[in-house]
Amino acid sequence: MSESKRVRVDPVTDGSEPNELGIFNERVLVLVFESIKWDLPTLCKTASVCRKLRALTMRLLWREMCVYRAPRMVSALTNGGPSSRVAGGWLALAKLLFFCCGCDSTRNFQVGRTIPGHFVKESRFSKTSGRSFLTRTCRSDLLYVSDPCEHAKTDQEEDLGVYRGIFGRFLKSRTRACLVGRGLELEERVRCPYCGARLDNYNEKVDENRM
Template sequence: MTRGFKFLQVKAMILTKQYRCIHSASCLCTKGHLNEEVIFLVFHHLNWNPMLIATLSCACKWFDDLAKRVLWKEFCRTRAPKMMLDLQSSGSHSIDGNWRALGKLLIYCSGCKKGGLFNNVDIPAHFVHRTRFSRTSGKSFLLPQCRTDVLYVSDPCEHLDQGDEGDVGFFRGIFKCFAMSKVRKVLINRGALLHPTEVCPYCKAKLWNMLQAKMIPSSASCRLGAYEDCIEYYVCLNGHVLGTCTLLPLSDTEEASEE
């Protein structure tokens, strides 16, 4: 079966299932569907294309359930295999916030609307082709007493020449086993408040402001190549990280690294 034919087959399935079903044992929506094994092989051949997975998820709850359980998981394992092995090395077969949320985090820069999480920043969200996530970089975002936690953080997504805001960078990340992390314990012990209105753009969970909790070390600015007093990031209840910074001009960064 050629790739083009498989794509048309998937597209045909989507076009014929435009309603939401109740996903019960007697659901008529499942009749005539290809079974899970065939859909798995189709998307394997399509290299777990995230746009097609997202489109398929909108067809009905049967497809949405399959995408959540299987397709997004395989996408994450293909896109960041070493990172996924580490995140699951504790013995868990799931990821905090579900596989779809993690898949979105890998390829989606959330940006920010003016008046949102980062008040003065107004940059549209967008998909990115590929981003490097680093466990070593993650250490730079943790207080010394929390550095046994495992945090993967992306390189900043650069948005240059943003007027008065200068060169803005957005970064994102994920904690391993956030529910058991020292960061979460410190946030609770300090009585950190959850944001009253905004939620995580990846899993819709509530957010802690790490700047407000005074939990952003100076090492984070060095890792990002950013001004120390212009970094802010949030972590949600599922351990997803999203933040922004004002990037240093390249010449200043070079001088700082030489020192």
């Protein structure tokens, strides 16, 4: 991807100390990862070297990786502004891009066996696909949804497709207003595998005429 086509949320500012050299220099690290196209395994290993590199990765490198891998989605989620923040943090967004959390049974959704999570080499997220998950009155909301990650089940069952998605400005969305208005309960003991937030119970029976 050429520099002219990259969508940058916020220019990289060299926050390194004047005497920081080598791998602790932010500018050097960004240039190195740009040269290897923000390779995910290398970035994970870098974050595990020491606390200083972990802090630098959390503050800067995860953001830069997300901007490189999904520039349009990041621009839409941040409203193209200079704040450079997303709900849940950049690490959560990076995990969403490249990790399928698998599936386990809940009180409203039963699977024959637990499907473990796993990394994926690449993902395509689309707000057009996201609209298909929204009711008619909520289709002005911004929702990005991935292509399904297919998981084989037993011989008698069809494959299970696991989707991943992220809302933009969820607190102000019509979807949230609808959920709050219906008083839907949160799932017991279930949290988002990416940001840790409690999950709304979308499986409660609702009156479709009010959607």
